[in-house]
Amino acid sequence: MAREKSSKDNAQALFHSLRSAYAATPVNLKIIDLYVGFAIFTALIQVVYMASVGSFPFNSFLSGVLSCVGTAVLAVCLRIQVNKENKEFKDLPPERAFADFVLCNLVLHLVIMNFLG
Amino acid sequence: MLADICTRCLTAKTSPQKGRISLTFTEMARSLAGFLVLVLVVSICEGASLFQPISDSHRSAALELFTLDHGSFESLEETYEALRTFQILGMEKKPDVTAAACRSISETVGSSSSTPKDLFYALKANSIAECKIHEKASKGIISSLNAAVRGASSLLDFYYSVGGLVLIKDQNSKDDIHLVDAEGVFRSVKAFSQSDGRWRYSSNNPESSAFAAGIALETLAGIVSLASSELDQSLINTLKNDISKLFDSIEKYDDGTLYFNDKLVDGHEYQGPLSTTSSVLRGLTAFAAVTTGNLNLPGDKILGLAKFFLGIGVPGDAKDFFYQIDALACLESNRVPIPLILSLPSTVLSLTKKDSLKVRVTTVFGSNAPPLAVKLVGAFSSRSKDASLVEIQELKFDQVSGLHILNDLPESIDVGSYTFVFEVVLQEAEDEMVYVTGSQTKVSIFVTGLIKIENSEIVILDNDLGSIESQKKLDLAGKNAASLLANHLQKLRLSFQLTTPRGHAFKPHQAFLKLRHESEVEHIFVVGNSGKQFELVLNFLGLVEKFFYLSGKYDMELTVGDAAMENSLLVAIGHIELDLPEAPEKAPRPPPQPVDPYSRYGPKAEITHIFRAPEKRPPQELSLAFLGLTILPLLGFLIGLVRLGVNMKNFPTKPVPATFGVLFHLGIGAVLLLYVFFWLKLDLFQTLKMLGFLGVFLVFVGHGVLSHLAAASAKLKSA
Numbered sequence A: 001m002a003r004e005k006s007s008k009d010n011a012q013a014l015f016h017s018l019r020s021a022y023a024a025t026p027v028n029l030k031i032i033d034l035y036v037g038f039a040i041f042t043a044l045i046q047v048v049y050m051a052s053v054g055s056f057p058f059n060s061f062l063s064g065v066l067s068c069v070g071t072a073v074l075a076v077c078l079r080i081q082v083n084k085e086n087k088e089f090k091d092l093p094p095e096r097a098f099a100d101f102v103l104c105n106l107v108l109h110l111v112i113m114n115f116l117g
Numbered sequence B: 001m002l003a004d005i006c007t008r009c010l011t012a013k014t015s016p017q018k019g020r021i022s023l024t025f026t027e028m029a030r031s032l033a034g035f036l037v038l039v040l041v042v043s044i045c046e047g048a049s050l051f052q053p054i055s056d057s058h059r060s061a062a063l064e065l066f067t068l069d070h071g072s073f074e075s076l077e078e079t080y081e082a083l084r085t086f087q088i089l090g091m092e093k094k095p096d097v098t099a100a101a102c103r104s105i106s107e108t109v110g111s112s113s114s115t116p117k118d119l120f121y122a123l124k125a126n127s128i129a130e131c132k133i134h135e136k137a138s139k140g141i142i143s144s145l146n147a148a149v150r151g152a153s154s155l156l157d158f159y160y161s162v163g164g165l166v167l168i169k170d171q172n173s174k175d176d177i178h179l180v181d182a183e184g185v186f187r188s189v190k191a192f193s194q195s196d197g198r199w200r201y202s203s204n205n206p207e208s209s210a211f212a213a214g215i216a217l218e219t220l221a222g223i224v225s226l227a228s229s230e231l232d233q234s235l236i237n238t239l240k241n242d243i244s245k246l247f248d249s250i251e252k253y254d255d256g257t258l259y260f261n262d263k264l265v266d267g268h269e270y271q272g273p274l275s276t277t278s279s280v281l282r283g284l285t286a287f288a289a290v291t292t293g294n295l296n297l298p299g300d301k302i303l304g305l306a307k308f309f310l311g312i313g314v315p316g317d318a319k320d321f322f323y324q325i326d327a328l329a330c331l332e333s334n335r336v337p338i339p340l341i342l343s344l345p346s347t348v349l350s351l352t353k354k355d356s357l358k359v360r361v362t363t364v365f366g367s368n369a370p371p372l373a374v375k376l377v378g379a380f381s382s383r384s385k386d387a388s389l390v391e392i393q394e395l396k397f398d399q400v401s402g403l404h405i406l407n408d409l410p411e412s413i414d415v416g417s418y419t420f421v422f423e424v425v426l427q428e429a430e431d432e433m434v435y436v437t438g439s440q441t442k443v444s445i446f447v448t449g450l451i452k453i454e455n456s457e458i459v460i461l462d463n464d465l466g467s468i469e470s471q472k473k474l475d476l477a478g479k480n481a482a483s484l485l486a487n488h489l490q491k492l493r494l495s496f497q498l499t500t501p502r503g504h505a506f507k508p509h510q511a512f513l514k515l516r517h518e519s520e521v522e523h524i525f526v527v528g529n530s531g532k533q534f535e536l537v538l539n540f541l542g543l544v545e546k547f548f549y550l551s552g553k554y555d556m557e558l559t560v561g562d563a564a565m566e567n568s569l570l571v572a573i574g575h576i577e578l579d580l581p582e583a584p585e586k587a588p589r590p591p592p593q594p595v596d597p598y599s600r601y602g603p604k605a606e607i608t609h610i611f612r613a614p615e616k617r618p619p620q621e622l623s624l625a626f627l628g629l630t631i632l633p634l635l636g637f638l639i640g641l642v643r644l645g646v647n648m649k650n651f652p653t654k655p656v657p658a659t660f661g662v663l664f665h666l667g668i669g670a671v672l673l674l675y676v677f678f679w680l681k682l683d684l685f686q687t688l689k690m691l692g693f694l695g696v697f698l699v700f701v702g703h704g705v706l707s708h709l710a711a712a713s714a715k716l717k718s719a
Helices: A002-023 A027-053 A058-082 A094-116 B002-014 B018-045 B056-065 B076-088 B095-110 B116-129 B135-150 B155-171 B182-190 B210-226 B233-248 B273-290 B299-310 B318-331 B597-601 B620-644 B655-680 B684-718
Strands: B338-343 B348-350 B357-363 B372-381 B396-398 B403-406 B416-426 B441-448 B452-462 B468-473 B482-487 B490-499 B510-517 B522-526 B528-530 B533-539 B552-561 B569-579
Touching: A027 A058, A027 B620, A058 A094, A094 B655, A094 B684, B056 B318, B076 B095, B076 B116, B076 B318, B095 B116, B095 B135, B116 B135, B116 B155, B135 B155, B155 B182, B155 B210, B182 B210, B182 B233, B210 B233, B210 B273, B233 B273, B273 B299, B273 B318, B299 B318, B299 B338, B338 B416, B357 B372, B357 B416, B372 B403, B452 B482, B452 B569, B468 B482, B482 B490, B522 B533, B655 B684
Parallel strands: B348 B441, B482 B569
Antiparallel strands: B338 B357, B357 B403, B372 B416, B396 B403, B416 B441, B452 B468, B452 B490, B490 B533, B510 B522, B510 B552, B528 B533, B552 B569
16 A cells, blocks of 8 residues: 555656656757657547558558658757757757758658658 | 482491391382382373363353453454454454454554554454555555564564564455565574574574574564565575474473473563463464475374363463464464374263263364274273283274264273273374374273172170170161170171172272260271171270270261262161270270360350459548548647747848748748649659759758858857
8 A cells, every 4th residue: 555655656756857857948849849749649640540441542641640750750850959958969050950850851741742642 | 209218228328237227128128119119100190191172161261361351452462362262263253352453453553653563463463353454554564564674683573574564465465565685584584593493582682492483483484475586495494404403392291291491581581381382383383384395293292282282271361372272273274283182071981870981083173083993902900000901992983973982891891990091093094194193092081880788797796705696687778777785705797798890809998887985985997808808806805995994885887988989888887885894093084075166166254344342431521520630739739839938039130031031931831832732733743843943942041041040049159
């Protein structure tokens, strides 16, 4: 009983600490995180749809899911590069990273639109 | 066969093993014997062909071949050929043909630009059609032909001009037309001759031909008839020498026909044997008409030439028809010995109908021959090649039908194939100079008759003892329904006797017994013979495997046939129930029977194409609902952004970077719009093209705004 309670307490404490730590992140990173969440959520909805009605135009399903996943991945890369606490990308100006993000997204979406059918 | 012998000789020489050489020698001996038989048969067969004289079938063919094409013939040459053929065959002159001929003749004769060749053929046609030619026109013709003779340089020039003058002299009997310097013209034509009897066409053309020789002889004959005074006799004698040399070059076919032929040098100039021989005969006859004394042409050669023309039968081409008929008419013209042809109305005789042997001797045109006798000097068959089966006898002449008849065939002539040898003997001594009959004539005769089939029976025998189990007599002329039983331990014996009308043994071409099982599997056995007795013994013990172990009912059918047999038969004898043992594992299966071809090769069942069923699509409402659901995260994102407090404070305020910024966003928007269009209607290449432009634009603009922002934040950092 005590252990249960302590594990529940531990989980709650962990959760709270995470929340407070997260609140400390800069706003632009939060924007990027939100964007990633949005993309993943969209992918999930598409997967649920496919699971319910079947994968008939399979290429459309793939292009939809991959566009979400791809853009999420690119956003993650952007977040890594823009994060000031990341020593590896100290010399890289965040505008440059953003330009890369935009370019890669445009290429990704061209491919996705071609595959959409 | 010769090649076979040669290759075997070579293998005998090169093979080292003795055993092989001895085998080769026996094979050689056998092939040599076969070769000798072949030579003998060929020597008997040589000359055993029948030549029929010209008959009504020729006349009807002539009517079909020589037809007017749009009211006239193609050329004057063809007009003349048609008229001459009808004249020789004794056919009535058709008014439309004569009218057409007269039209072309008067056209040619009236025109001043006609060549000697045209005038020649016009006059030739006129000699038969007998159209009127005006005085003035004929005078014009004479003068132009005379000029042509003077200016002639080639053989054909001389031929047409001299020939034309001869024809017009015959048609206008009042004008006395003569050749100026006949001897000179004669010599110039003679200059074209060659030592082998052939003639050249002109002095610069070295090719010589027998056809040209015929033309030259005709021309020279024309010159002799047009000469005002007697020509030098020595010239004519040299010509007789040339003729005999020409006859030395005569060629021969296997059936005894003779012909003249030229070497094939140039396709255009080549005249085949028919036209060459016809031309030579025409020349010879024309020359014989103008010379006194005999040409001394060998009679057998004349007969050979006549047989050549008769051997063609009825030609299918108008020109060939003309050559044949014209040449044969020359042979009947009394200038050369007249050949007499021996022909038979029928070469197949039936002993049953008591046919008599009928022989007819006529000229080539079927006219009556002088009094003569026909003797049958020999009859040979494949069995007796040297000894004649009949004695020499004379055939009786029937005045009414004009046939020589032998009423009853001698007893020694049985059914089968024979070669009869006839000899024609002229009864008046003076006819020997005028007519030529040739020595013996060989004709193939086929004799048929009824073959007696006797003592036919079918017997089932017990194998071990040979005792008769069951016996059935057969009537092969009528219906039979023998029903027999046998098992594999027994034998079947079929026997009958065949006798010819003369009482000899007879071996037919076909003597088969066919056994057909219910499942359509058939077996055929040849019935062997010794003399008159034909017997077939089927030992079922040995035949079990051949019959594929099929027991059951077999239908029996007997075939006895031969060309000489008038009562060849194919009869069903009955059926036999065969009891054969069971087939072992490894026994061969009977061959598959032929399938009804329509079922195998006929049309097959129609195939209807089954199209791929379209995929099941979800109901439209569900899809739209999920579309709405997909928009939700976007809304969530936007709400989240607002909650985070996004703002546009960092947007550049200075005009240049501001425009860059605006353009940057617009550029991205344009690219996304382009993608939407790409999905809707554009193709990849158009998109890429547009994207190229937009991308370059975007790079510039983006670089501008972002570098400005970077500089601004760097300034902030350092400050």
